[in-house]
Every structure is written in structure tokens, then in C-alpha cells.
Amino acid sequence: MSSKEQVFRVQGMSCANCAKTFENNIKRLKAVEQAKVNFAASKVSVLGEATVKDIEKAGAFENIKVIHEDGFDVDQQEPFLLRHFRLVFASMLITAAFIFIHWTGISKIATTLLLAAAILIGGINLFRAGIVNLTRLRFDMKTLMTIAVIGAAIIGEWQEAAIVVILFAISEALEAYSMDKARQSIQALMGIAPKQALIKRHGTEQLMDIADIQIGDIMLVKPGEKLAMDGVVMHGVSAINQAPITGESIPVEKNPDDTVFAGTMNQDGFLEIKVTKLAKDTTIAKIIHLVEEAQAERAPSQAFVDRFAAYYTPIIMVIALLTAIIPSLLTGNWSTWVYQGLAILVVGCPCALVISTPVAIVTAIGTAARNGVLIKGGIYLEEIGHIHSIAFDKTGTLTMGEPHVTDTVYFTDDPAQAFSMLAALENKSQHPLAKAILAHAETNHIPYKRVQVDHFSSLQGKGIHGMMNGEIIYAGSPKLFAELGLQKQLDEIATSISAFQAAGKTIMLLGTATEILLAVALRDEPRKESKAVISRLHQLGIQHSFMLTGDHPETAHALTDELAITDVKAGLMPAEKMDFIKQYEQRNGPIAMVGDGINDTPALAAATVGIAMGTAGTDSALETADVALMGDDLKKLPFTVQLSRRALTIIKQNIAFAIGMKLIALLLVIPGWLTLWIAIFSDMGATLLVTLNALRLLRKKGI
Template sequence: MPCNDVKNKKVILISVILFIIGFYLRYMGYELASFILFTVTVLVAGLGIFKEAFTSLYHGRFTINLLITIAVIGAFSLGDYPEAALVILLFYIAEYLEEYATGQAHESVKNLMQLRPETAHIKVGEKEVKVDASKVEPGNIMIIRPGDLIPLDGKVIDGSSDVDQSNITGESKPVHKTIGDEVFAGTVNLEGYLEVKVIRKSQRTIIVRVIELIEKARMRKSSKELFMDKFASYYTPTVIIGSILIALIPTIILGSPKTWIYRALVLMVIACPCALVISVPVAMISGITAATREGILIKGSSYLEEISKVKVIVFDKTGTLTKGKLKIKEIKAYNDTDVLKIAASLEKGLKHPIAEAIMELADEKGIEPVKVKDPKYKPGYGILGEIDGKSYFLGQNTRQDAETTSIFLESEGKTIGRIILEDELRSSAPILIKRLAGENIETVILTGDGPKVAEKLAKKLKIDKHFGGLLPEDKFNFIENLRSTERVVMVGDGINDAPALAAADVGIAMGTRGSDIALDTADIVLIDD
């Protein structure tokens, strides 16, 4: 089928209108007019299919297009014009939907490529030169300023900053980077100045690996779809030979050629596995429709079938088991209102998940921030400022293996308060995990957050297997290895989950927070998660 979306839609619209009018005219007794309309429907929707069928036959290949073509010819020969038109129309629609889904997935991969900046600022001696990112070599020094999208993978050799790498690792908070730490292409430098030594060419960055893994998994997954072509390569010649034998042998032995040719044509029509080729059983359609009403989009009946055989469900953490947004869990202080007011005053105006959580709670409690004199922000460490003549420092716990996200408020060298934040657990998560355990389905947590964070969440949910500090490729490899022994579902929401979603037998994406690539790569989408 041609990949012209507008043309395909027009063909479907015209064919459906012609078919409906033809069916009505046949019902009203206008046989000739209905015959003409059914014939035009077959030609409009079927010309491309017939051409592909005979081209494949010419090259010695028996495809599903040939089987459909034979069924249509047989139906016309028997005078079953509506059946012939309906078979070709439904087949065309099914082909279009498959092309559309594939096109959407490829479009998302192209959008993912845009995460890679086309240029990089390279340090040459004491000068700064803007060059094409594809020409940058390992060993070159990149200059990364606040707000920059990092163009290539590298190691920090000077400076420090917080980096938002949620699209690569899925971590719910920015990660502090200093000398010796690795940064990834496609991630965002938030506040500090960095000099980064390139360690991979643009063709081998982590983000490129993500794209390659998605395509690799999609190609592997499409092997299931190739079943129909394999099936047709044996089934079609069998039907053709069977029909020829029915037409010839009884005619030679018993005579009555018209009777046996008619029966041969009947065999060709009834042998066409239209239900298998075009749609799904009524039970599958009912299941998909019911799921849609509940806010679950299932992209094909095969995934509904696969999920019933699943033994292991693997969950991402951030945005999947949790809400993906930091909230203040507790303020440990003699006067928590004062601590919150000072913290809100220091953090006001900063674009940072921790700052947003503090400002949100302050707003809820009706606390108004006050003016801070001479505020100084130190990326990755905290913010220093003077309020009412007193000096305050709001500092972060920068340990990535910490179980919780916490910040400390200090004044004159003494800690006067501690604010503990957490990525809030979804209320439905414990119920779901308990129910899956009751069904003897194993659950696993994979996350880009630190191992301690993964362990804490796993304990809370009573999940035995948990792995932290993972990159997209690590998640992909885990799913691939697991698939060698078990049927696996992967549930996630971010770019970092997309390769694993594609690799799993069934990938499920969270619709509300899900990135475009995750939504298009997944087989099932939870529209309202």
C-alpha cells in the first residue's frame, strides 16, 4: 500500500460511500446499478493490492495479497458482489491502519533525533568555536552554558552544575555533575558552567543508542506480524492447487464441469481467512472496546492475547509507580513554618523540582516569601542569602545513593531545619502489586534513580527484585534477557523507557506523563493514568 496518508484516507472514504450506496441499491432491487458500484469499490480499493499480488506471483512468492485477490475473483465469479467488495475494503482499511501505526512510530523516532543539538561549542586554545556536532571528535573540549542542551556524551573536566537527565535515566530530580562525572547528549544543563571532554562521536551517543534499540526491538517484534506472510506462502498455493484439483479431477471422472468449477470457486472464497487477515474475533473487539471506555488504548488484538500469557511485569519507577513529582513529606525543625518561609524565600524564582515543591507547599499554607538580600546560587550545592540581617544557606544532599531527597537549612553554621521530599507513590500502586502477587505474576522495578531509592520503594511495595542506576540500554538488555525464558510486560513513561517498551512482549505506556516516543512505541497506552 502506498504510504500517502491523504490518498489512503480518500480511497477509504470513497470506497465506503460507494459500498453503502451499492448495498442500498441492491436492497432496493437495482441489481445493475449495485453491480457497477460494487465493481468500482473493488477497483478503487483493490488495484494496488491486485498489482502487488500479481507482482509477487511473477517473482514466485505467494502472499496474503494473492489470497485476497483470489477470494475477490472467486466471489465475483459466483455473483457475490457485496462480499467481494467488503473483503477488499476491509483488507485495505486493515493495511492502512498498520501503515499509519508504523508511520507514527517512525515520526516519534525522528522527533527523538531532535534532542541532539546540531552544533557544539568547542574550546580551541583560548577561543570558542561553533562546529557541526557530527564533526566533533572524542577528546575535544565542549563548553556547556546554563540552559544548554548537551550535544555529545562526555566527562566534566571543569565546573559543576545540576543536569536534568530525566529523558535519559528517568530520574525525578536533576543530578549534580562535577569534575569526573559523565554527562549525556540530549540532557539539559541547568545552572552552572561546564567544560566537558567528549568521549563518544555523535553517531554513538546514548541517545543514538536509544533510537537504535527501539528500531531493533521493533524489527524483532514485527516478526510476529510476518506470520501472515509465512502462513500465506504455504496456505495460498494449497488453496489454489486444491481448487484446481476439485475443478479437474471430478470433471474428468464424473463430468459436469460447471458444477465442479463452481465448487472450486466456492472453495477459494471460503478458504480466504478473512477473519484472521482483516480483523479479530468478536471477543477481542469487545475487550478492546471495553478497555477504551476505561481509558486504556490497546493497539491490536495480539497484545490483548499476549498479556493473558504474561508471567513477569517490569515497572519503571518515576511517573509509573510514583507520580513523577517531588512533594514535601516532612519538615524537621523546631518551627517548621519559619523554616518553610525562609526556604521559600531563598528558592523563589528558581526553576527546579525542589524549588517548585517548596513553593507549592508555601502557597498551600498561605506563606508569603520575603525579600532575600544578595542571593547566591551554587549549582548542585544550594543557595546562600541574607534575610533580616541573618545569613542562611539552603543546601542539598548531593549523594545519589541516598534513600530520600533532603535539603538542610543552616544559619551561622548551625542546622536549623531539614526538609524531606519524596516522589509520591501512586495510591493504586500497592493495590496493583498485591493483586499481581495473588495472580502469581512476578513484579520487578527498573529505575534510573539510585539503588537505595529502588530498594526503599521495593520494600514499601513488597517487590523482591529491584535494580537502580540504569540507563536505557540497561533496561533494554534486562528485558531482552528476561524474554528468553518468560513472557514480559514493561510499564513505563519516558524516553528512557522506550527501548524496553519496544523489547517487551507487551509495552504499556502511561498516557498523561508519557513522552511521544514512549506512547508510540508502546502496544498499550493508559490514557488517563
């Protein structure tokens, strides 16, 4: 019998190292086979039979509280100040002790007892973890702080020991607060979909919890209400605000048979919606899950920091030990140099360094998700920031994905009749251009449906023909009419045809065996934002932009010139697009590929970063893309590149600042100026500053 996986939400984890200790403690529980703590998302997954009480016992060193995910409510979390009551009380004891020392005649023993009480109350979690770490020879920041505080108490520095404990507790509280702020984008998504919905089942309307709603149920949504489930509109018309899913700021009109998503807002119409997914499988649920997993993924810079910290902490302990012993043996002044050694332990605490990268990664990925961009991990966030080349699929990515009639040139006195004959022929055709011809006819109210077509037939690779009013009418390429013997008339209109082809347009002619009646130019029009997006990417430092397409080279080059793309590869099959991406990476380095996530899958998979467009509700694209632009909006691409580069800059700033602050503080040992107060202030200050620096990414708005 396989064990059941349980997922719990966690409150009280103050740092990444605490999360690792918590995870190891859970793994030691008898009924647990495996455990994984996601510090970024404040979650723990447990494979086994552990209860909430068992897991909280494993987190007792940090006073960690857990709630089963099914019962988690983002609005009912424990208030921040209540979680840190011990810190507030210990601060009051220290304040009282300082008042007694400086303004009353109370005995030194009494003030020492007050300071000792403050140390125990404010540092209980610190000492629990630190002492356990010492017994297991695990040297992290809590181990260093525990040794420093105990050492300070032994040499009689009770005031400084108490201040160190309180400042360290404040530092951890600020770190926890900053991580809560970094997680707020995802927490906002978690609370965005209603927990209940009005369901019509077997003719009866009832308010039901989303966990009880089944596929096929009819959900009733009134104006101004949020949708609780994914589904398809059965009856009604309304505008839906899809910003939580796609990042679109403008509501989208929904008609019968249109797809709608949980968490979106119904604006002005009454809708009956057939539920198509269970609550755990809705698009918003998948986004939350994928973003939480992405936030837990270690980026390359974070892996570097973790490796550095693994060597850094033991080195600091050795330096502190040597500082305490060697000068003391030479001078006999043990008190001064032991104090300096303890100060080195405190200043060497790698809090700022450890938090410098994950808080930036979590914040950037959360900000991207809030703006309709799903980045699947820290590694992809960093890789986008390093990219200087981007390849685009053409159809559906740079263009609208559907051809449109752009020009009509008539060679007859009855234009309406000529186009109605063309539309009547195309109405019987399965050619990709037929839909564009019929759409143009409908838009211009051309009555093609009344035209009778007999003996319809297709001419392979050339066109179509049919009998109308006793005469055979042809529609097709210039090549077809050349074969019909109309080369002279083709020569007369060659200038117009060449101009259309130079603009990347496809030419369709209509006529009889003796004359050409109509020339139609069609083109898959570029998105209105494509040119501006390409220009913005080049401004952001993208040096090479490519268009990869299966279209004719002449059509592709015309569009490339119009959009100011640096290069084009035309006439490519999907496998050839993939080969181009692989060869480019080998010769020139990283390249991103942007496509619609379906026929471009091979190239997306081969690219350094695969970016799929318009993936809202598309399960396969959500699972396979490295980055998913949830809305069908190309403008999110420059935003993603800019956000990634900003995140990279902030990560580098944080790492440099965290290490620089430590080095400056350590240099104060030489003249003997380093005190425990300076040490803890430098550590706390560095932690606070790198955190605030990372939180600037929350202000990044979508473009």
C-alpha cells in the first residue's frame, strides 16, 4: 500500500537554513518516508502518516505552526506581531534593565537576572536550534550566534549578549516579514477564486463548496461575481476581467462556447457555465502550483551562494578561534581578544548573504505571475536576463495567425458580382485562404450565398473552378491563368502583382478561360504591437532577432523588413527550426525561442529558454514551456526581459553588498574597534538592506 502525500502550509519559518533543519527533523519522524520543505512558498509536502502535531513538534525549535492545505485560508494567518510576542516581551525586559542600570540603585544581580531572562525569552528559538546543531556538528548562523551569546555571558558581557539576541531576533523577524511581502503576489492569487459557487444540478440551484463541484455541473454567475471554476459558457453574454490569469487590463467579451477561468470577474451579464475542470485542476490552481514550485527552484547564483556559505561559515569559526587564542597567548589579555573573537562570530553570521538571492528570485517570479507571465524557475529567470538573441515563430506569434484580404483590383464593370463569384467558389473549398475571402464578403455584405455553383472541382496546387450561369469560372494563382493562355493580360497587371508580392502578400485571381476579372491580395497581418515589441527588445540589449517560418522567402523577407527584425529563416519545417536553434546555440551561445506552444514545441524545447504565447488554459503548454505568456500579448516579452535583467542586477548588488559589509566589519578587528553591537548592527543592517533592495522588484509593473 502506497503512502499518502500530504501538503501543509507553514507559519514561522524565518530563514532558509531553518527550513532545511525543519525538513531534516520531519524526515526523522517514524511514520514519514519523505519530506520536502518549500521555504519560498511556506509549504511542506510529507509522504507518510504524520499528523499536524507531529510536524509542529519537528518545528518546535522555531515555534513553527502548520495548517493542512485543505483548511488554509490566506486571510486567517496569524498576525505578524502575535507571532513575535517573545521578541516584544524580551525587548521590554532589556529596556527595564537599562533603566535600572542608569537611573536606579538596584543591584547588579537584579539587572543581570533581567538581562538573562531577556536572553532566554528572546533567544529560546535561537538556542534550541543552535544547541542541536552543536551536538550534530552542524555550523550555521544559529550555531555561530549561540556560541557568541554564551561566550559573552561567560565573560560577563550580559548587556551586549542581550542586545545581540534581540537584534538577531529583530533581523529574523524582518527577514520573515520581507519573505511574506515577497510571497504576496502568490498569496493574492490563492485568495482570488471563491470557495463556493451557485450550482444548478438536476434542476435544483444550490450553493456548493468548490471541492464538491463536479465536471459537467452548471455554474450560475451573476454580474459582479467572480468565477469559482473553469468552464465553457453555455448561455449568456458578458465581459470578463481576466487580469488574474492573463494580465490583460481590458475585459474580454465572452459568448456561448467561449472558455472562462476561475478567479476572473464577471462584469455585466448573467452567465450559465458548464464546469470543465475540478477545483484542483483549474488554470489558477495550476498557476499557483507551478509558481510555488518555480520559487523553490534554486537559481545558479543561489547555488553559488549556498556553496560559498558552506565553506564560509567554518572559515569564520576558525578565524574567530585564532583571534581569541593567539593574541591572548601573546599579550595575556584574554578578556579583550575572546571578546573580539565572539564579535567575529557575530559579524560572520551569513544571514544577509543567504537571503540575498532567494528573496529576489521569489519576488521577481511572483511579480511576473501577477502580470500574466509564468516563469518556471530561478534558472530561467536568470537565463532570460543573459539572453542577447531571440527567435520568433511567425504565424500566430508575430502575426495574427489568420490571413486577411488587404487589396482588391477589379478588371470588370461589376465588382460586386466578381467578388460574389469568388466567395461562392471559396465557400465550397477547404483552402486556408477561403476563410479570409468569406470573411471579407460578410464584412462588405456581398451576397455570395445566392450564387449557384455547379461541377465544383479543385485543381491540385493551382486553384479551383466551377460552373456559374453556364460558364466555367476559375480562381487560383497567376500560374493557373498562365496555363489558361492569359499571359498577355498577366503581363498587363504584372506591376500590381509584383508590388503585392514584394509586400509579402499572396495573390489570388478570378476569371474565365478568356479574361481575368479580379485580383485579390491577402496577407497574415502582423500584430499591431509586433514592431514596437521588436524595437523595445533591441533597446533592452537583444542584439539578434530572428523570424523562423515555413512561409515563402519573399513573404517572410517583406515582413522582416516591416518589423525591423535582424534576420529571417524561411521555408523551414518544425524539425528544421529545432536544428537552427541547436546550431545557433553551439556557435553563438544562448537563444530564446518564442512560439505558440504547439507546432513550435521542438524548437521551444531546444532553446535555452522556450517562451510559449497565449497559454491560458492550455495544460500542455503550461507544463512544458520554460516561460508562459498567459495572455495572447507579445508586449509581455519586453517586460519579462526587463524584469529578469533587473532581478540579475539586484542579485549581484546583494551578493556584493553582503560580502563587502562583512569584510569591512572584519577589518575593524585589526585596530580592536569591532564590538558585539557593531557586529550585530552590520549583520542586521546588511540583511535589511539586501531585502529592501530585492523588494523593489514588487514595484515592477506590467508593460
